[in-house]
Amino acid sequence: MLDVSHFLESHPLTPTIDDIRAALDIETSNHIYNPDQHIAPQAYRHEYRAAAVLIPIYNCPESNELKVLLTQRSLNMRNHPGQIAFPGGKHDPEDASIQYTALRETLEEVGLSPDCFDLLGELGEYCSVSGFCIKPVVAEMTRMSELSLCEEEVEQAHWVPLHHLLDPRNFRYVEREIGNVKRGYFEILYGDLRIWGVTAGIIYGLYQAIENHSHR
DSSP states (O other): OOOHHHHHTSOOOOOOHHHHHHHHTSOOOSOOOOHHHHHOGGGGOOOOEEEEEEEEEEEETTTTEEEEEEEEEOTTOSSSTTOEEOSEEEOOTTOSSHHHHHHHHHHHHHOOOGGGEEEEEEOOOEEOTTSEEEEEEEEEEOSOOOOOOOTTTEEEEEEEEHHHHTOGGGEEEEEEEETTEEEEEEEEEETTEEEETHHHHHHHHHHHHHHHHHTO
16 A cells, blocks of 8 residues: 555656656556545445546646646536546547547547647556546647637636646645545645546556656
């Protein structure tokens, strides 16, 4: 089991695109650690469904820094309204691959077509309390295109510096009672954004993949 306090005291990472590609080039079949599964295992007894998210990374020429695209889910969504997320959704039977799912959902939610991206690799799955095993697909955005948000699904989009997301000092680990069940999750604050739960957990998984590769 992950030592959460050790992670929160770990050093920040400032990888290049090549560093990320090299880290993801290694087999990443292991699931991303979700502390909630160890605290409330009864909430994770599901027949899991497959889903995918895209982690779009853009090398911003103005600031010469890598930024990550995050969305705020529409306040009218039935599930997780207003939460900060990566573009993504469930894997449909007609989808050719899990990578196709991530790219399709990104096009539908924010209007970025697949030809804007160069796929860098994948992380292990993150299993959620809502019954999905989510495959994060990491991609470099090689061509900037104007966003076109699907108003039914996306309230806003935000570009957040990758170095902020890969600094454990910006993480908090939270335990709280939800419906008389103790739950545990990571959260990251960036300005007015509160990035928590599944999204923060996937970012933690990206940190671990890059950090593990740096020690090889």
